[in-house]
């Protein structure tokens with residue numbers, strides 16, 4: 211052990227006893243654990259500006275009391291079993307004079323984290339990328355470069371909208387691959403931070419926000435944390451129901467619209483061009499900004515993905531969000547806001563309340579990774595793999611159909627999951643699956659208003675696990691599905 215903070219009492223006791231009392235208090239209060247090494251006499255003497263022999267006398271005293279063990283050449287350590295009666299008596303004494311503080315919570319988040327999906331042997335969570343596919347060795351090289359040739363100026367506070375070389379890479383990438391131009395880029399710690407900052411900046415208590423009626427709960431939490439009242443927009447099998455949206459715009463003063471148009475979360479349908487244009491015109495007419503959450507853009511298989519709504523935004527009302535959580539892994543905590551200049555500064559300023567910036571070392575490494583082209587290589591590889599996994603899951607589900615299992619589904623053009631109609635009892639199926647080591651989610655988890663639950667759909671993610679696992683997992687799931 212290097213340093214142990216000790217406070218010596220003010221008394222007339224000899225110095226070595228004051229030191230031994232302070233050491234004993236540190237042991238009783240668990241500042242140092244049983245069997246843990248204690249600082250050497252020399253080190254402690256230096257720290258306390260006393261003679262080394264005084265510290266040795268203190269250790270000797272503690273040895274005699276049974277708190278400390280001395281070993282030749284290994285110095286001093288706490289005994290493995292503390293003189294327990296004394297320590298219990300002492301802690302009881304302490305508890306009598308000090309009751310546990312009760313926190314007064316002014317806000318709390320009700321959402322609970324159940325057992326994470328990746329703890330299940332078969333993981334059909336809808337949005338999980340396969341982290342095994344990430345090129346860790348290759349990326350280590352870029353981290354090393356970022357640390358060997360750091361941009362020292364950038365490591366200070368400031369530059370809050372993001373690391374300039376990464377902004378440059380992202381700007382080029384979004385222009386080239388997603389046709390987004392004329393937007394300011396802000397680098398954030400994932401989409402969740404973006405949603406929180408946008409909500410806090412644009413909304414006030416009681417503001418109405420339109421959201422897809424089956425949707426992404428973490429976004430709803432961020433919106434609600436800013437006081438928003440959420441209003442669900444009905445969905446058709448092609449995404450949101452535009453005529454219902456229009457009715458809502460007429461009936462309410464809607465302040466914001468949150469959408470996942472490319473791969474609707476959780477149903478994975480793509481909102482067709484005609485509907486996108488209608489939604490956009492309504493947003494212009496009723497002066498409603500749109501948050502476009504484009505969380506897994508690249509994973510589109512049958513054709514090029516549609517350009518985001520942000521790519522054709524003459525009124526500059528689209529707040530475009532993108533994430534590295536699927537491209538890299540959720541723990542990367544890296545995301546992008548692309549937005550009009552007039553809003554960008556406000557978002558950056560607000561973000562500074564919760565976080566100054568995103569890790570510069572990470573941003574630097576990702577910028578190098580993108581510049582080298584290795585990022586796009588990785589994307590091509592994962593898209594090919596996920597395409598095959600989608601096919602594998604489709605084949606397996608078709609086999610289950612031929613074996614008399616009640617299920618129907620559309621093959622989505624992209625995304626990382628299938629939205630499968632199992633007829634009825636979807637929630638029970640999801641629970642039975644979990645009890646048997648298979649993670650999947652039922653429709654009920656995604657409804658804004660749970661009263662709308664038809665209990666028919668389950669979401670089966672295909673990207674996050676190998677074809678072998680998909681096949682085995684679906685076989686294991688078979689007995690819990692409904693017969694036709």
Ligand SMILES: Cc1ncc(COP(=O)(O)O)c(C=O)c1O
Nearest residue numbers: 337400401402426475505533535
């Ligand atoms: C709809 C949606 N948006 C965004 C994200 C990514 O969020 P983050 O960047 O905070 O990890 C996800 C990930 O599951 C998602 O499903």
